[in-house]
Amino acid sequence: MTALTASFDGRTVRRVGYGAMQLERLHDRRDDAVALLRRAVELGVDHVDTAEFYGFGFVNEVIRQALRDDDGVLVVTKVGADPNPEGPLPLRLAQRPEQLRASVENNLRGLGTDRLDVVNLRRLDTGPGLRPEGDQVVDLDDQLAVMTALRDEGKIGAIGLSSVSLDVVRRALPAGIVCVQNAYSLVSRDDEDLLQLCLAEGIAWVPFFPLGGTFPGLPKVTDEPAVHAVAESLDITPSQVGLAWLLHHAPNVLLIPGTADVAHLEANVAVSAVTFDAATLAALDAVESRSSEVAI
Template sequence: MASTAFRIGGDLEVRRLGFGAMHLPTGPGPVREASLAVARRAVELGVTLIDTAYLYGGGANEELLAEALHPYPDDLQITTKVGVARSGSSGEWKLDGRPVMLREQVEQALLRLRVERIELLQLHRIDPETPLADQVGTLRDLRAEGKIGRIGLSEVTVDELNQAREIVDIASVQNRYNLLDREHEPVLTACEAAGIAFLPWRPVAWGDSGARAEVASVATALDATPTQVALAWLLGHSPVILPIPGTARIAHLEENLRAERLDIPPLYRDRLDRLSEGA
């Protein structure tokens, strides 16, 4: 059975199976009450890592989590992301890693989350129009000022990760990765070698129907759901993987978290390992 805990940055201990808050509706009325209930249930069930971002509603998702969970339990870590902003002219979202923007977004995140320090702050994307050293250097400065505790990156290559690590310690990487989509396996390998947490987004996405049938057959054999198989596979695939599946339904949340107890025997794991070859 895979370990259920991981120390991000070597010292920030969290439960490996976390929760992605992106799918929680933030509107008023019953939908908001339902979202608040899901967030609270996640913490009741022992989740200690919740992922959000400024991009998720322009800060509305962060405000929702604060409404649901503040004052936070001592062991709960809410990680957020900065570096994407609305264009002043068109209102469309675009990458913006300028130091002034990163600073502003971190300051606003502190206010929305009602904290004095964000223990894990991730750069949502590297802005190609701003030097990487300026983007990562700004986060390093904010860490030195005590406003963030650890720095992470999202959707990076091995080369970009290495460049960033020459400037500052990187505690986490959040790339797209799942049972059938292993494009970023080299990045995962690099994270594994360095002890960097790897937070796969879209952790339970499927590929073609044939692949889904294979996952479904394994799920049936193990008396589990395909989603649970996908999450359990991630947990067993690498000790640095911290899946953050998202949902807006309590039943689905509970199903996801039960994946932690699912042990996939070597015979079935071998079958799942081979799925990406034809994906």
């Protein structure tokens, strides 16, 4: 069995958290969204990932309504993009320093707090998704300057990074980085060197798209025969195998799987108890890794 807890921003948290983006699917069922998040807390979830652009602010509103001070839940949000209800995509890039500051203020208002526990700067240098262009191509030092200023002002507790390269993380280390969120899964392990750097530096590694396959052209963990074989042998789902592999792979991995379904939430949280023997882990480690570089 893997360790059940890990360090995150100086706190000990359970290794399986909750990614709140899928709550936007419950936009017309707010009570169900609140109940789902309350169930996550009942199951021991103590860190939640969000963003003001999730559901155009709806997700942050649900978190504000559902979570209580005595729940002790660490809320991690992100900046680098803003809601864009009228655009072809539901978000627009917001990488300039003044936009990062405005995004922090928007998250503060949406979550109803005067301090954000952790804020990830999502730079979009790597992984699947958009790439900055024009005035959205901003030097890292300029971005870190405003992020550290916001931390000094007490509006941010700690700084993380998302969609970044190995070189960017190395440059950012003096600023005090507590976590890195990149696309990473059993079938897309491009960032193995970056994961190991984070492990050496005591930085939490928080993979998004932990099962791959979110965009067309990306490989899916649940398509792998080896994953299905392990799932059958342990009487669990292929998705649980993929998530459990991440926990076994490195002790600084924290998971934030998202769902809008209570049964799926319970299955995700249960992966912390999944045990692999050496032969099973070797079979999974042997699965081929393919690139996650897909642009949209």
